[in-house]
Amino acid sequence: MSSPHELVNPDALPSAIGFSHAVVASPGRLVAIAGQVAQGPDGEIVGSSIEEQFDVAAANVVRALEGAGARPDHVISLLIFTTDVEAYRARSRAIGDAYRRHFGRHFPAMALLGASALFDQKAKVELVATAVVPDGNEGASRKTEGTEG
Numbered sequence: 001m002s003s004p005h006e007l008v009n010p011d012a013l014p015s016a017i018g019f020s021h022a023v024v025a026s027p028g029r030l031v032a033i034a035g036q037v038a039q040g041p042d043g044e045i046v047g048s049s050i051e052e053q054f055d056v057a058a059a060n061v062v063r064a065l066e067g068a069g070a071r072p073d074h075v076i077s078l079l080i081f082t083t084d085v086e087a088y089r090a091r092s093r094a095i096g097d098a099y100r101r102h103f104g105r106h107f108p109a110m111a112l113l114g115a116s117a118l119f120d121q122k123a124k125v126e127l128v129a130t131a132v133v134p135d136g137n138e139g140a141s142r143k144t145e146g147t148e149g
Helices: 050-067 085-090 092-103
Strands: 006-008 022-024 028-036 075-082 109-114 125-134
Touching (some): 050 092, 050 125
Parallel strands (some): 075 109
Antiparallel strands (some): 006 022
């Protein structure tokens, strides 16, 4: 999957493996995805390991993108929050496999941030994405529903 955006990795910076140092977004419609954890449709956390939770959270990001008429390759930035950075590092290969299942080989600007806790106490990882749907993709369908407060 090639990106409609320009992924920038200057030679003056260390090699970017699994992320891009910068992304120049194509003109388009901005889509902000709220923090997604490993919640199933019933609101309960799915999975006990960090890689299982990452997999479900990534699937939820993709569902939210699709609901907004966006695709995974439209993501320009991904923030990954975890309550256990060491476990994330230790399971990075399995987490990378889960990432590629949902995002392919599209690696936007990313950051991994340690957090002492997430809103759902059972959550070990939370993903926050920003996407830009490039101009010319306005025909993409969007599912809009009422909001809950």
